[in-house]
Amino acid sequence: MGEKKIHNKESFLKNISLQLGRSKPVQVERPVWKHQPQWEVHKGASKQELVEILKKQCMLNHTDFYETDSDHLTELIEDTIGKYEGKSAAVWEDPRFDEYGITEYFNEKCSDGTFSYHRWDPKLGEQNIVLTEKADVGITFSDMTLAESGTVVLMSGNGKGRSISLLPVTYIAIIPKSTIVPRMSQATREIHQKIEKGEKVVSCVNFISGPSNSADIEMNLVVGVHGPIKATYIVVADK
């Protein structure tokens, strides 16, 4: 497409200004909104209360939910992979996998040749997609977690491929307890504030609330459409 990135802007916007009966404003201040109900949701809830809210919502979202401490985390992952009859996994390149001993656990698990795992490697390019698509289980950490809607927020980049939470048939999210906030508002505020400070937002922010689903056939809910068919969220006490 070459050098010019924006096409037809002037005439298009001029027409809008004309219709609105004024010239295009040079600067627009976002108003102080009169109504801001979002901050009332689970206001003042303690961390443990938020965990309970998250747990309840996960059940509504057809997501299996567990809470554990860092000593028992790999056990729980082992059980979940067993439940999913997983023979292979794909994970992010994320230092938290090392910190929580998961990398070590996987290396061991793979040693007898009955299990394989792929760790996202940006240098491999498209090969990552091929390997992830073959994996039975995708595993990521959560960067932020929304109690109200039972949602993990995943920020792409630096080895955190979008495909991991998307292509495998099952998905496990590991949620450090400290990442839990009441609702989406806290996450989007953080993103907004970063942008105001001149920081770049990552190329892909995913808010994921359980396994993919559809009600397109006679309004019957079917869990598992294009994304994972099953999902487990594990809250873990921070290391």
Next chain:
Amino acid sequence: MPMKIGTEEFNSRVEKGINDGFMREAVRSAQGRLYERRLNAAEELGNWEEWRNHGEEIRRHTLENLDYYLEQLSDNVAERGGHVFFAETAEEANTYIQNVVKKKNGRKVIKSKSMVTEEISMNQALERIGCEVIESDLGEYILQIDDHDPPSHIVVPALHKNKSQIRDVFREKLGYLNTEKPEELTLFAREKLRKEFLSADIGITGCNFAVAESGSISLVTNEGNARLATTLPKTQITVMGMERIVPTWEDLDVMVSLLSRSAVGQKLTTYVTGLTGTRDDGDGDGPEDFHLVIVDNGRSKILGTEFQEALHCIRCAACINVCPVYRHVGGHGYGSIYPGPIGAVLSPLLGGYENYKELPFASTLCAACTEACPVKIPLHELLNKHRRRIVEEEGMSPAMERMAMKGFQYGAGSPVLYKIGTKLAPLLTTPFVTEGMITNGPGPIRPWTETRNLPEPNKERFRDWFRKREREAKTDG
């Protein structure tokens, strides 16, 4: 090449499987369920009115400063390596998209659900240059496989089809061998479509809301197909109606929350994805090339008029799900891809009165739509404004006008007129149906008149419906 169909073909279509009895039942039960869910989702918040007020103030401010925010958006998209094309018309949008596809030697496009690409007939434009276009939203996929059957609802497009019809379509067209269980049908579609995703050159999406402050676009789905379409293909094209924008991520939160609760009764849909520009270095997936196409196609004509609020719409379908008229006629009766109350407001604005002047009368003015709307668009008032304009512009005689207006009133006290099956008293509407209204209209109607088999049945159904009401009114009064 237009593919007009005569009465015969319409009849054989009816015989073949379109079953109004089922359609009505399906609409009734879907409306019921969606209504319940939305109500629960709204009530559990305890301060739904506050949310609606906030939604309204955000939409109002954004539309009042639309030129400013669109400029901010486009600058930020370019800053992040994307291309932006401002398209005043459907043709301009399609030509640009065709050129991108040609330049990429694109043979296969995978699409996630998008109303605006339907509105501009993008699929047909791409097919004309020899490109295969595959719909990946489950409902849209079913419709596409069934020889481009048109959608009947903006959130649940295949609402009018039952599972045995879907099984038959899959059997006939795709060699499906399993039962009519939704789980099996869905799994089959998943496997078919996964292959398409992995081999598509280009992903095309709509856009629920663009975010001006960062040049992002957001996609709100349950199935995950929009994620696949923006993760796997090397090129991503996103097409948005020019009003689908919010100033900041904070406002995005509010709009997405309102949309999720109003559309499907969920706190958030399963996937809300915010995408900014092309993939970053070190990502390993996501598009290398990104194009945002911002479409006017008649929207700017609505700005600055008494109908401006129609552009506040976030396409949640809440108004459709409470509408007694939609309940009776179903989505296809409207002859537009935008059905229900919002369709009755928007279709005449985008497609002209000459094509849609009867729609504003296909309403009981019961105001259930206005009450349901998460951004407080006064839908029934806008419908009334249309009616007044139509009466003026059509140069109706005062006598006729009186008759029409009187009709609305006395209908209210005459439930025999039209048994809609709700406690809302229906009002009589006056038929303004003209011959051949749907054969080659501009705007939202064009998709169906170009390649699809819809127009005539629509017209028939609507006309029959009006006539029947007229007859009943006469025998009654």
